[in-house]
Structure formats: structure tokens, C-alpha cells
Amino acid sequence: MGMRPAARMPKLTRRSRVLIALAIVAVVLLLLGPRLIDTYVDWLWFGELGYRSVFTTQIVTRLVIFLAVALVVGAVVFAALALAYRTRPVFVPTAGPNDPIARYRTAVMARLRLVGVGVPVAIGLLAGLIAQNYWQQVQLFLHGGSFGVADPQFGIDLGFYAFDLPFYRLVLTYLFAATFLAFLANLLGHYLFGGIRLAGRDGALSRAARIQLITLVGILMLLKAVAYWFDRYELLSHTRGGKPFTGAGYTDINAVLPAKLILLAIAVICAAAVFSAVVLRDLRIPAIGVVLLLLSSLIVGAGWPLVVEQISVRPNAAQKESEYISRSIAATRQAYGLTDEAVEYRDYPGNTAATAQQVAADRATTSNIRVxxxxxxxxxxxxxxxxxxxxxxxxxxxxxxxxxxxxxxxxxxxxxxxxxxxxxxxxxxxxxxxxxxxxxxxxxxxxxxxxxxxxxxxxxxxxxxxxxxxxxxxxxxxxxxxxxxxxxxxxxxxxxxxxxxxxxxxxxxxxxxxxxxxxxxxxxxxxxxxxxxxxxxxxxxxxxxxxxxxxxxxxxxxxxxxxxxxxxxxxxDPADRVEAVAPWLTTDTAVYPAIVNERIVWIVDGYTTLDNYPYSELMSLSSATTDSNEVALNRLQPDKQVSYIRNSVKATVDAYDGTVTLYAQDEQDPVLQAWMKVFPDTVKPKADITPELQEHLRYPEDLFKVQRALLAKYHVDDPVTFFSTSDFWDVPLDPNPTASSYQPPYYIVAKDLAENNNSASFQLTSAMNRFRRDFLAAYISASSDPETYGKLTVLTIPGQVNGPKLAFNAISTDTAVSQDLGVIGRDNQNRIRWGNLLTLPIGQGGLLYVAPVYASPGASDAASSYPRLIRVAMMYNDQIGYGPTVRDALTDLFGPGADATATGPAGTEPPASGQAAQQRPEGNNNPPPAAAPNRPGQAPAQQQPEVPAAVPPTGPTQLSAAKSAALQNVNSALDALREAQQSGDFAEFGEALQRLDNAVSEYQSAN
Structure with missing residues (x-):
């Protein structure tokens, strides 16, 4: 029994056409209405900012890509369906009146135009919508230039990897997808129209179906051959499991790379074999070709490299990989701005003794200790x-x-x-x-x-x-x-x-x-x-x-x-405005205000990035910039991989009128140069940065975090040492007990390390630990001064100098410190908070740790529970200094004279009423400070008194008789508390704690 499909495509009824038209209009209004409104609003917004060319360039580029991909993919799928329909058999046998294929065939034939045109159009539109998101790759391909540096394997300029290779991969992906979709459409079309029949013992395949499907399979194999060719270049930026570096290693160069060429040849041979089946009419040939290609991928593409890795590389991996590690070290330093021109390494003892006079002479640092x-x-x-x-x-x-x-x-x-x-x-x-x-x-x-x-x-x-x-x-x-x-x-x-x-x-x-x-x-x-x-x-x-x-x-x-x-x-939002007018930038998470030319501006750091820089370390931008401060930030870096980064743009956003201005910070960046060709006249030259603005440009935090994470590994020159990881560093964990992540870098004003003189410099700094240890390995400083902006100074520290965690533990467990803070925070009445632990090079080769201590009344109303600075703790060469102010702590640590240049409290009198009214028109001024209390007696650090620092002075000439008696009671209560704690008697401990509380209250009320 057979049937002949209708020779002509049936027409839709008028009612069906009206319903379809109404449905299309409704869908367009629902889907495109909000987008059209947003597009018009964006057109107005970009025009108001003076960046309408950015908007129109994006729209035109996206539209061209959308139309091109939609037309190509839609046309290929349509051609596959049309060929299946036009070459259908004249008569199609059916299994009977209930044959499901016959019913589907009848339904499709009744709506042939809708299916034959609608399906390709829908697939093409979807492909175009996806493809237009890759408009940046297209623009970089059209406008990218040269890096002036060749890769170490193929000798090709790095611009090929940055600008050309991503585009070629994009085109290849869509050609492969279009061909595969055409294969599926042709296969289903032939099955539906009878060109392929599965009924019977052997089934049947029409000559047209065989030719068309075999041709499409052959094209897929040729595209796979082209993919193997480009795979060779991507080896230089990939990461193989177990390697301590990014890029092609010994196995990749000596096994995977030849394997790609062999697989390319096999793919071409298999494609030729598949095409030959058109003439030979033997389907076993393309089947054998497909199986051969799959087996070759497993044996040659995976098996051979595995054998080389296990037999040749593993027994002597350090020597085998040394050449390629050297490539990675050089490339990573270049890609992340860590070359010898940008980074200066100096040996630094870290534990040199310092006298009070030497500390006082270090004026640039001691007078600017941040509390x-x-x-x-x-x-x-x-x-x-x-x-x-x-x-x-x-x-x-x-x-x-x-x-x-x-x-x-x-x-x-x-x-x-x-x-x-x-x-x-x-x-x-x-x-x-x-x-x-x-x-x-x-x-x-x-x-x-x-x-x-x-x-x-x-x-x-x-x-x-x-x-x-x-x-x-x-x-x-x-x-x-x-x-x-x-x-x-x-x-x-x-x-x-x-x-x-x-x-x-x-x-x-x-x-x-x-x-x-x-x-x-x-x-x-x-x-x-x-x-x-x-x-x-x-x-x-x-x-x-x-x-x-x-x-x-x-x-x-x-x-x-x-x-x-x-x-x-x-x-x-300032960062959002910058990213809108410069969509090719990744902005820093820290946006800060500054007064420039008598106006408030928000300063935004912009980065250009790549993810395929040959041999450069591939790292997660989100992971590298995560630290203990992230909970306070409203925005975090996206979870994307980068292998190249430049702080190429400094942007300002006027806080009053929202004007966005982009300045080229790194004019030598090839990525920035490409984008300036895409969007001409949107980025001003570096020379246009005014001196007033330059004074407030900071070395950006996120870039510094990325660089310090890389310096932990890539400060190593010797590839064998690099492979062993024995000389690696670690970013220290934040020692603050409330933190659970890495210690953030800190901006400070201190002695200028970039110029190595005693002038003050604004720097971004971080300590670095030894690998998986808490001893200090290095100290990194990035200069933000206009004359030395961007220079990184790394002080390498030998021996076993305490790192941040060990320093903090020593400070917080010091007897005088712990007793003092224990009294202040007794019964959780007051909340103690440790501030940032700063690491400061000081003296002739020492390191000073400084930690401010804050407290807020835990039991008082929220309006007055803001944190107050109550103490400053320091450590230098295992000695502790402690006091209410920086001066007190320096004197306690180094002795009299060390505080000669330190800054004390700002004042002891409240602002005048007129001044207060000017500063706070709403009536909420600086509150009047308490009269400055008597300062504690300054004992050497190793002989710190065990009197809680919460109770002022210890010198007998400074205390009244009542105060002295109360102080003796406090000391006695502390002794009793320690004895009770050692005895393990909880009842006795509770009584001693109550006695201490009463003694402290008595001291505070004594005159």
C-alpha cells in the first residue's frame, strides 16, 4: 500500500492567516515592546552623556551579526528541508491506515509553508540572537593590531591570539552548528517524506537522502579538520591537570601537538572517504570513516599523550617541563605587568633592631601611622x-x-x-x-x-x-x-x-x-x-x-x-555609567570620591583583559580579588578567567551632573588601542589628565590583588625551583578573629619605597607569607605618586620573621593587652573590634605591626554604639607596645623619644558653636571630646605592667589616694581571678569575676 504526497504546498485558510498574524503581533509586542522602549531610553541616555556613537556602534554591530548569522543558519536549514522535500519519493509505502508517520506526514503537508519556512526562520533567529552577544570579538577582529611580541612556539604575533583566533573560533562554531542542524533537518525531512524508511527487514534509503546526508557528514568532518588546526594554537593558553603553570608543556608540544596534525590528516582522509560513498553507493565507507575518526581521537588524541606523560614526563617532570615553565614565567610577568621594568626586588632584613632616635627619624612613616x-x-x-x-x-x-x-x-x-x-x-x-x-x-x-x-x-x-x-x-x-x-x-x-x-x-x-x-x-x-x-x-x-x-x-x-x-x-551608579559608555572595560570594585578642581568626582579604574594570552597564568578574577573586605562591598568582580590585565583607563564621574570622562592610562596597551579604533574620540589621551586629578589617582586594588597572587609564584626565576613550589609565597589570611578570608591590601602614607628615600608616599601595600607557613616572606608596595605611579617594590625577607597572623596572636595574647581588653569588654558590655593590622617598614631594616583597637558600648542605645578608638597596639621584633595613642604605643615599645613625630589626638576642645553650625547645618556636629586623660606610665615592652589599660595612669604622682587604693583593689582582683581560673573551681571563678567587676567600677567612680 502506498501514497503519493501532495505535489503542491497547500495554502492556509484566511482565518488561519489572521490568527497567526495576531499571534505574531502579540508575541512581538510582549517580547520586543520593552526592548524597544529600553533601546529608545538608552539612545536618549547615551546622547545626553555625549557617547551616542558607542550606542549606535553596538546596535549596528549587533544587528549586522544577528542578520548575517540568522540568514546563514536559517538558509542552510531551509535548504536542507527543501532538498528533502523536493527529492522525496513519488510513492511512499505505509504500514497501514494507522501508520503514525503517515499521520505526521499528512499534518506537515497541510501546513507545509508554516513548517518549511517557520522552522528555519525560528532556528536562524535564535542563532542570530545568540551570536550577536559576541559583537566584541567581531570588532576586535576588525580593529585589532599587533602586540609586537611573538609567541615562543609558533612565532606568531600575540595579536593573532588576542584578536583573530577568537573570531575564527566563533565562525567555526557557527558553521559547525549550522551544518549539524542542517544534517538533523535533512535527516528528519527524509524520514518524514519517505526518503528514509525503517519498516521492513533492512529499511530503505533513497539515493537523494544518501547523497545529501553523506555530503553533510563530510562537511562536518572537514570542519573538524579545521578545528584541529586551530586547536594547536589554543594549546598555548590551556591548563592541563597537574601542571603548576599555564600553557603547552612537554606532553603538549611533543605528543598533543603532533596528534592534532595527525587527527587533522585523518579527518581529511575520512571526509574524502565519506564523499566517495556518493559515487560508490556503499554506506559502510562513511560509517567506517566516522568510527575511524572517533577511535583516532581516543587513541591518538588522548591515549598517546597519556602514555608520554606517564612514561617520559612523570619520572623527571621538573627537567622535562623546565623550558616551558620558563616560557610561562616570562609570559605571565609580561601579561600582568610584572616585568623587571615594573617590579624592583630588594633584600630586606625585617628584624633589625631600632632605637628610639632611629624610629623618630623615620618621620614619613611614624607621623602618618593610620589609626x-x-x-x-x-x-x-x-x-x-x-x-x-x-x-x-x-x-x-x-x-x-x-x-x-x-x-x-x-x-x-x-x-x-x-x-x-x-x-x-x-x-x-x-x-x-x-x-x-x-x-x-x-x-x-x-x-x-x-x-x-x-x-x-x-x-x-x-x-x-x-x-x-x-x-x-x-x-x-x-x-x-x-x-x-x-x-x-x-x-x-x-x-x-x-x-x-x-x-x-x-x-x-x-x-x-x-x-x-x-x-x-x-x-x-x-x-x-x-x-x-x-x-x-x-x-x-x-x-x-x-x-x-x-x-x-x-x-x-x-x-x-x-x-x-x-x-x-x-x-x-558611577561604575555602571563607566561600563555602559565603555562596555569593553571591567571596572574595579572600589569606586572612591575625590575633590578635583573644586568638584566631587567619583574615580573609577577600568581594566582591559584577555583570557588566551599564550603561556600566561589563567586565573579567576573573582577568586583573586576576594578578601575579608568583600562583605562590605556592593559589587564584586565577575567570575571570569583572565590571563592578561591592564589598568588601561582612568575614568571620572561628576557627582553633580554625571558627566563621564575616560582617560587612557596605559596608552601602550594593544587592547586599548583596538577599542579606541572601534570607538574613536571616546577616550582622552593620558596627557589630558590634569595635575589635580593625577594627585588623586590610586594604584587600583583589584589589579594589586591579582598581581600579589601572581607574585607569590612568579617571583621565582629558576624553572626547577618553580616546579617544586618550595620558594612560593602565600597571601596571608586576615588575622582579625572576625575575618575568614585573605588579608586585604592597605593604602598608607609612609616612607617612599619606590624612590628609596625618606619622603612621604601614598602606597598600596601587602605582606606576603612563606608558602603554607605564617612567617613573612616579602612586603609589596605599589606607588600611587604621580612621579613613580605603578612602580612595584618587593622587599624580600629572609629567615623567620613573624607574619601577620603570628604578630596578631602575639599582640592579642600579650598579658597587658589581654587583661586590659578583658576589663573593657567584661560581661560583653562593650564590643571590642580589632582594626586593620598594618605592616610598616621602619628604621634600618625592621617591620612594625600596628593594630588599632576599637570598642563600642554594647549595652547602650544604637545611636551611641559607634566604634571609638581606645587603644593602639604595636609589635616590633617580638616586643609589644600598647597605649591609648600612637605616641603612647611607640614610647612603650621603643622608649622615650620615639614618639617625636607621631601624631596624637586632634584636640581636646569641641568646635566653636559658629564652626559647628557651619560644618553641620543639620545640627549634628563633631561631638566634644573628653578632656585628655592622664597618660599611662611608659614601661619597656618586656616589663609591661599588668594593670588594665582601661584604667588610666599607673604613675603614683598622677593618682589621688582614692584612685591608688582602687587600683590596688583591681590588681588584687586580677590576681584572684587568675588563681581561680587555674584552680578550675567555677564557683570561685564566678566570685572572682564579680570582685573584679566591682573593683573596676569602684576605680572608675573614684576621684
Whole structure:
């Protein structure tokens, strides 16, 4: 029994066509409507910023790729289906009236145009949508240039690997996918139309089906042969399991590389054999070819390299791999900016003895010892500088440097007082208030990092908080700018805090009376009208309708607060704005504010990266930049692999009008040069960086973290030593008991290591441990000074010098320190927090560890529970120094005279009322510090008194009779507590603890 398929394609009924058209329109509206709105909004936004060419270049590139891939893939699939249909048998036998294939065939024939055209179109559209995401590879292929460096194996310029090879791989992938989809479509088409029949003992295959399918299989084999050719180049950037380096090793060069050429030849031979089956009409030939290729892949591609690895390499791996390890060392240093020109290694003892006079002479370091931890003091900023409930600071503040009135370089903890829409309450949260009244922050707050205001011996005492320099809008609308630099516009419309919320837009501009909240006087609230150029105009009904649809908010259409001069500010995160106008950049996780040319700008570091630099170490950007600070960051690095990175761009975002400016930092970077060809006139030359901006450019943290992780291995020159890992280093874990990850690098002002002189320099630093040990191996410093920017200095430390963990353990378990802090934190009434443990080269070859100690009243109300600096602990050559201030700790550690240049508390008097009113128009000033308490007697470190440092002075001439008697009771109670602890009697221990608590309370109340 047989049937002949319809010779003509049946037409759809009018009703079916109408329904299909309506369905297509509905799908288009649902899928493309929001995208079209977003595209139009982006067009407006890029135009407002002056980067519309970036937007149009992306759109055009994506569209061209989409159309090209969609047409090619769709056409190939359509051709495969059309050939199967046109070469179908005239009569197709069926198994009977209930044959399922016959039913499917009938259904398809009834809707032949829909299936024959719809399926290829759908597949083509899907392929095009996926392919357009790779627009960057296409643009780099079109505009990439030369690196001027050849790979060590093939002698090909590295530009081939960076710009050409990814594109070739992309094209090959889509050709392979299109051919494979065509094979499946042709196979199913022949099966459906009767060219392939499985019924009967042997089945049947029409001549047309055989020719078409064999041809497609042959093409797949040829494409596989081409893939084997490109696989050879990718060996130089891959990682084989068990190798301590990236790139082709002995097995890859001597086994895998020849295997790829052999497999290429086999693939071509198999393809020829498959094509021959068209003439010979023997399907066993292509079957044998496919099996041969698969077996060859297993035997030649996997088996042979495995044998070489086990028999030839493993017994003497260090010698066999030495040549290739040397390649990896050289390539990694080049790819990550760790060449001899960028890194200077110096031998450094690390444990040289130092006198008080030598320490005092190290003025650049001792006068700038940082006691403010930017990861801890944010609550203090909030307590004293917040002003209103809707102002807020980042959880992790930033470090920058400015020069004081005498021209001395000082580091500051800096913060922008931003608006946080999520902290609006009650009627502040309605649409008009949230988006048209509470629109901006107000103020740049800076605190000298090496001092605090007043001394707090106890967290319940006043003092121990930062000295605030607040540049804000004053009570009469004037700008009050006491430092650290003059500021003419303190209002902040763009920043990471204000953007860290849903629908972070603000509607500003002149429309009647000022309505934006600005500041308060004693009698009234003053409003403000935005006068900047930033923002997209929404004065006409078209843009209002578009934004109403984008944010699903009808107030855009009906609210009278929007006028013809209104503008909308959105996309207000500085890093997001930079990544939008420079989509080829990866931005640093740390974005920081600075005063440049009397304006607040956010400085963003941008990186260009590659993941296929030959022989360079391939590493996870996310893993390399993870440390104990990540919990305080709003953004983390993406989990992507890199083998090349450059801090190629410095970007600024104006906090008032949102202007984004890109500057070329590394003009020699070939990747940057390629992107500057793709987007001409978007990146300004390095020469355009003003001296005022250059003064605030920092060596970026994420780049430094990547480099220190690599220096842990790639400081080794000898390949055999490298293979053994015996001379590797480790990034130390953060010794702070509340941390559970790597110790972050720290910005400090200290002695200039880049120039090796006694002038002060702003540096990013990190200690390095010996491999899997807690002894110090090296100290890394990256200069941020304009004259030596980017120079890395590595002090290599021999012997067994205590690393951060050992130093912290020694400090925290010191008898005087532990007893003192035990008294302060008794019964968990006060929370003790250790600040960052700084490592500072000092003297003639020693290392000083410095750890500030903070405490906050645990039992008091939240408003006063901000952390206060109560102690400074130090360690030098196993000796401990401890006291309420840096001066006290230095004197305790080195003896009298060591504190000659150290900075003490900022002051002992509160700001004058007029000054306070200027600094804090909202009435929330620097609180008055407590009178400076008497300082403890300074005993040598090895003879520290066991009196808790929470109770001031030990010198008899400084204490009243009542205080002296109370102090004796404290000492007696401490002795009793130690005896009870050793006895193991819990009842006795509890009584002793209560006695100590009573004695301390008696001491504090004594006059």
C-alpha cells in the first residue's frame, strides 16, 4: 500500500492567516515592546552623556551579526528541508491506515509553508540572537593590531591570539552548528517524506537522502579538520591537570601537538572517504570513516599523550617541563605587568633592631601611622555626619590623600554623604517626595587617618572618634569647605549608595518654585533647583510616555511637577555609567570620591583583559580579588578567567551632573588601542589628565590583588625551583578573629619605597607569607605618586620573621593587652573590634605591626554604639607596645623619644558653636571630646605592667589616694581571678569575676 504526497504546498485558510498574524503581533509586542522602549531610553541616555556613537556602534554591530548569522543558519536549514522535500519519493509505502508517520506526514503537508519556512526562520533567529552577544570579538577582529611580541612556539604575533583566533573560533562554531542542524533537518525531512524508511527487514534509503546526508557528514568532518588546526594554537593558553603553570608543556608540544596534525590528516582522509560513498553507493565507507575518526581521537588524541606523560614526563617532570615553565614565567610577568621594568626586588632584613632616635627619624612613616580603619568607622561617620535619616555613607569607606596647609602629604578616610532612598520614612516615601524632593546628597566628609579627636579610655567615655572635615552647603546656602581641599559644589546626584536601590531615578529641573530638599536653618527648610546639564529632558509627552512605560509609573503622565524644563536622572551608579559608555572595560570594585578642581568626582579604574594570552597564568578574577573586605562591598568582580590585565583607563564621574570622562592610562596597551579604533574620540589621551586629578589617582586594588597572587609564584626565576613550589609565597589570611578570608591590601602614607628615600608616599601595600607557613616572606608596595605611579617594590625577607597572623596572636595574647581588653569588654558590655593590622617598614631594616583597637558600648542605645578608638597596639621584633595613642604605643615599645613625630589626638576642645553650625547645618556636629586623660606610665615592652589599660595612669604622682587604693583593689582582683581560673573551681571563678567587676567600677567612680 502506498501514497503519493501532495505535489503542491497547500495554502492556509484566511482565518488561519489572521490568527497567526495576531499571534505574531502579540508575541512581538510582549517580547520586543520593552526592548524597544529600553533601546529608545538608552539612545536618549547615551546622547545626553555625549557617547551616542558607542550606542549606535553596538546596535549596528549587533544587528549586522544577528542578520548575517540568522540568514546563514536559517538558509542552510531551509535548504536542507527543501532538498528533502523536493527529492522525496513519488510513492511512499505505509504500514497501514494507522501508520503514525503517515499521520505526521499528512499534518506537515497541510501546513507545509508554516513548517518549511517557520522552522528555519525560528532556528536562524535564535542563532542570530545568540551570536550577536559576541559583537566584541567581531570588532576586535576588525580593529585589532599587533602586540609586537611573538609567541615562543609558533612565532606568531600575540595579536593573532588576542584578536583573530577568537573570531575564527566563533565562525567555526557557527558553521559547525549550522551544518549539524542542517544534517538533523535533512535527516528528519527524509524520514518524514519517505526518503528514509525503517519498516521492513533492512529499511530503505533513497539515493537523494544518501547523497545529501553523506555530503553533510563530510562537511562536518572537514570542519573538524579545521578545528584541529586551530586547536594547536589554543594549546598555548590551556591548563592541563597537574601542571603548576599555564600553557603547552612537554606532553603538549611533543605528543598533543603532533596528534592534532595527525587527527587533522585523518579527518581529511575520512571526509574524502565519506564523499566517495556518493559515487560508490556503499554506506559502510562513511560509517567506517566516522568510527575511524572517533577511535583516532581516543587513541591518538588522548591515549598517546597519556602514555608520554606517564612514561617520559612523570619520572623527571621538573627537567622535562623546565623550558616551558620558563616560557610561562616570562609570559605571565609580561601579561600582568610584572616585568623587571615594573617590579624592583630588594633584600630586606625585617628584624633589625631600632632605637628610639632611629624610629623618630623615620618621620614619613611614624607621623602618618593610620589609626582609622575605613572598614570600621562608617558608623561613626553616620553618627556624627549623617544629619538626616535619608543621608547615608557606604559601609566601607575609602582612602585618599591630600596635602595640608604646610604641603605635607596626609592620608584621609573620605566619604560622600549620599542620599539613600531606602531610608526615607512615612510620607517621605510617596512618589513625589521620593523622586522630586529627596533627590541628592550633600557633602564631602574627610577625616585624617592618623589621628582621632580626644582620647577614650573606655567606650562609654567621649573621644576616640574621627576628626571630621565636612564640606557641605551651609545654613545660608553658601558652601562651607574647611578642607581637605576647596569645594564649590557639594551636592551629590550620582553615587553608589543612591543607585543601590530599585528605580533610582530623580526628576529635577526648573518648574516653578524650588522643590528639592537641600538644607535647613534654625527656622525653615531650604529647597533647591538642579542647574546641571545632566539628565534626559522629559518636557514633551513622548518622553514622558516612554518613561511611564519603562518604570510602569503613571505619574509621569499626570503629575504637574514635571514641566517643560524637567530632566530625569537615572543609571546613577558611577561604575555602571563607566561600563555602559565603555562596555569593553571591567571596572574595579572600589569606586572612591575625590575633590578635583573644586568638584566631587567619583574615580573609577577600568581594566582591559584577555583570557588566551599564550603561556600566561589563567586565573579567576573573582577568586583573586576576594578578601575579608568583600562583605562590605556592593559589587564584586565577575567570575571570569583572565590571563592578561591592564589598568588601561582612568575614568571620572561628576557627582553633580554625571558627566563621564575616560582617560587612557596605559596608552601602550594593544587592547586599548583596538577599542579606541572601534570607538574613536571616546577616550582622552593620558596627557589630558590634569595635575589635580593625577594627585588623586590610586594604584587600583583589584589589579594589586591579582598581581600579589601572581607574585607569590612568579617571583621565582629558576624553572626547577618553580616546579617544586618550595620558594612560593602565600597571601596571608586576615588575622582579625572576625575575618575568614585573605588579608586585604592597605593604602598608607609612609616612607617612599619606590624612590628609596625618606619622603612621604601614598602606597598600596601587602605582606606576603612563606608558602603554607605564617612567617613573612616579602612586603609589596605599589606607588600611587604621580612621579613613580605603578612602580612595584618587593622587599624580600629572609629567615623567620613573624607574619601577620603570628604578630596578631602575639599582640592579642600579650598579658597587658589581654587583661586590659578583658576589663573593657567584661560581661560583653562593650564590643571590642580589632582594626586593620598594618605592616610598616621602619628604621634600618625592621617591620612594625600596628593594630588599632576599637570598642563600642554594647549595652547602650544604637545611636551611641559607634566604634571609638581606645587603644593602639604595636609589635616590633617580638616586643609589644600598647597605649591609648600612637605616641603612647611607640614610647612603650621603643622608649622615650620615639614618639617625636607621631601624631596624637586632634584636640581636646569641641568646635566653636559658629564652626559647628557651619560644618553641620543639620545640627549634628563633631561631638566634644573628653578632656585628655592622664597618660599611662611608659614601661619597656618586656616589663609591661599588668594593670588594665582601661584604667588610666599607673604613675603614683598622677593618682589621688582614692584612685591608688582602687587600683590596688583591681590588681588584687586580677590576681584572684587568675588563681581561680587555674584552680578550675567555677564557683570561685564566678566570685572572682564579680570582685573584679566591682573593683573596676569602684576605680572608675573614684576621684
Amino acid at each position: 582609622l580603619d575605613p572598614n570600621i568607622v562608617s558608623p561613626a561617620f553616620t553618627q556624627f555626619q549623617q544629619g538626616k535619616n535619608f543621608y547615608f555613607f557606604q559601609d566601607q569607606l575609602n582612602m585618599d590623600r591630600y596635602r595640608d596647609d604646610d604641603g605635607n602629604l596626609r592620608d584621609y578616610v573620605v566619604a560622600a554623604r549620599e542620599l539613600n532612598p531606602d531610608r526615607l520614612i512615612d510620607n517621605q516615601r510617596d512618589w513625589i517626595n521620593r523622586h522630586t524632593v529627596y533627590t541628592h546628597g550633600n557633602g564631602f566628609i574627610a577625616s585624617p587617618a592618623n589621628t582621632v579627636r580626644g582620647i577614650a579610655n573606655d567606650p562609654n567615655q567621649n573621644g576616640g572618634y574621627p576628626e571630621f572635615l565636612a564640606s557641605v552647603v551651609g545654613p545660608n546656602g553658601e558652601v562651607v569647605s574647611p578642607g581637605p581641599a576647596p569645594l564649590s559644589q557639594p551636592r551629590i546626584y550620582f553615587g553608589p549608595v543612591i543607585a543601590n536601590t530599585a528605580a533610582d531615578y530623580a526628576i529635577v529641573g526648573e518648574n516653578g518654585a524650588p522643590r528639592e530638599y537641600d538644607y535647613e536653618t534654625n527656622t525653615a527648610t531650604r529647597n533647591y533647583t538642579y542647574t546641571g546639564s545632566g539628565g534626559v529632558p522629559i518636557g514633551n509627552w513622548l518622553t514622558r510616555s516612554v518613561f511611564a512605560a519603562k518604570y510602569a509609573e503613571r505619574n509621569f503622565l499626570f503629575s504637574n511637577v514635571i514641566g517643560e524644563n524637567s530632566r530625569i536622572l537615572f543609571n546613577r
